[in-house]
Amino acid sequence: MSTAPHLAAVPTDPPGVTGPAAVASPWSRLAAVANRTWVRKLLLLALLAAAWEGYARQLANPLLVPTLSDTVRALVQSVRDGELPGRVAISLKLLLMGYAGGVGLAAVLAFAAAGTRIGAELLELLTAMLNPLPAVALLPLALLWFGIGAGSIVFVLVHSVVWPVALNAHAGFSSVSPTLRMVGRNYGLRGPLLALRILVPAASPHLLTGLKVGWAFAWRTLIAAELVFGVSSGRGGLGWFIYEKKSELDMPQVFAGLVTVVSIGLAVEHLVFRQLEARTVRRWGMRT
Amino acid sequence: MATAMTLAGAPLLDLAGVTLEYRSGGRRVVATEGVGFQVEAGERVALLGPSGCGKSTLLKAVAGFLPPAAGRISLHGRALVSPGPDRIVVFQGFDQLLPWKTVHENVVFALRTARGLRRAEAERRARDHVRRVGLAPFAHAYPHELSGGMKQRVAIARCLALQPEIVLMDEPFGALDALTRERMQEELLELWREARFTLLFVTHDIAEAVRVGSRVILLSAHPGRVRADLRVGEGALAGDAHDAQARVRALVFDALEDWSI
């Protein structure tokens, strides 16, 4: 049975068996730990925190800059009494609605652009016109159309998400190699199936970039929009929380709100998008 | 001539007066002109010609990616209309594997998509064909973890697993180093002895054409026309490659004044 060609001598090691260099002394181990990027970033963060605390104490004007410790105390308190988590939940719900809407609309536009010439021209025209328009600039219009409240916010969120996502998807689909397209067509794939099975995975680095940029835009737009009007419904989100606390001159809570905004942004970037990247494009060697 | 039905006794592949051209913005580039030849089942036809003479274009037309401007390409007497898994192409570049799938998954994907096999059956056949090209230890590696030669082996395994009517190869070893190229040529012949598939193999390398082909079709420089159709027989397989190569070489220099590369 095994008259197979003689290919036994394969030159490379199987993947994933790169031998780690033997670690010698505890000192070099410590040096190795200190060399890790995240360890170094953590140290930098601690340094910045200390600088904040020192400056705020020296300034001694909690109405301008509360100390870090006051901010942390305020944060813990707001989390405990459930106010901050409630606000975050409201914000995230709006955000997810706007993000899903934007991504869905972008997918329709990008697939139309991949399949037809008129679709591509339409997408290019729309993005050229609307991408430079800041989402917040649409707020007055949104107020007129949807009134004060969730509808308006979701509208501007969709606007902030759809263009960067569609633009990246379009660029991704356009850059798929003609060879890969031919491989797909060779297997009898055409139209939507070719797009789904070949174009989408082949464009995944661009798609991920689009989703990431779209998320960052949406988060910023949301906080800004809430600062302008979270009022109406009586139950505002995180942006409204910050605005409200400013009116009450509760500066530690204002800072606690800001810290929360940053933390959620970072958490999504690291826990969601980095993980997704590591499991897909990095594993596939497609990150350029 | 019957047009829309399979003819008993018709050759497997039949090209008659095939002219292929590209049109872009009013400009017209003629790639091949009036090319005609037939391929019988089990033949290994090397399509030899200088760079730019339209070999890749011709292969794309046979694969169904490009309709002829004139002439007719038929398979079993039936005119070709679209690409299909009865003609599988192995390309020159290293970008023909799906980078998001492992070696094994690449073959499974092809079998499930093109042949509609159920997963279990596709997996069984994929394992078998990956083993035949000696890549069983790398079955679960991703393409970017493989060398160029290994990627081409996977592409060949993926193609042969589909058991197409005709295997189309476009300088599949063109981007490999000389040593690897020679070994791959041997391996390809070894695989052919096992499966006896029909092969249309494009190359601009005389030695490769003679080594791989049982027949060499010589194309002239731009635009490509058939200049010679030479039966090398099993000379190369039998180890009598020098004789055949000398004959082809003499013919090439006779027929083509402007041979490049």
Ligand SMILES: Nc1ncnc2c1ncn2[C@@H]1O[C@H](COP(=O)(O)OP(=O)(O)O)[C@@H](O)[C@H]1O
């Ligand atoms: N997509 C294309 N558009 C226009 N001209 C092309 C295209 N592809 C190839 N050609 C031209 O067609 C001719 C044949 O090309 P090709 O088939 O790639 O040659 P070969 O594979 O023999 O090197 C060349 O003159 C080339 O410039």
Ligand SMILES: [Mg+2]
């Ligand atoms: Mg070519």
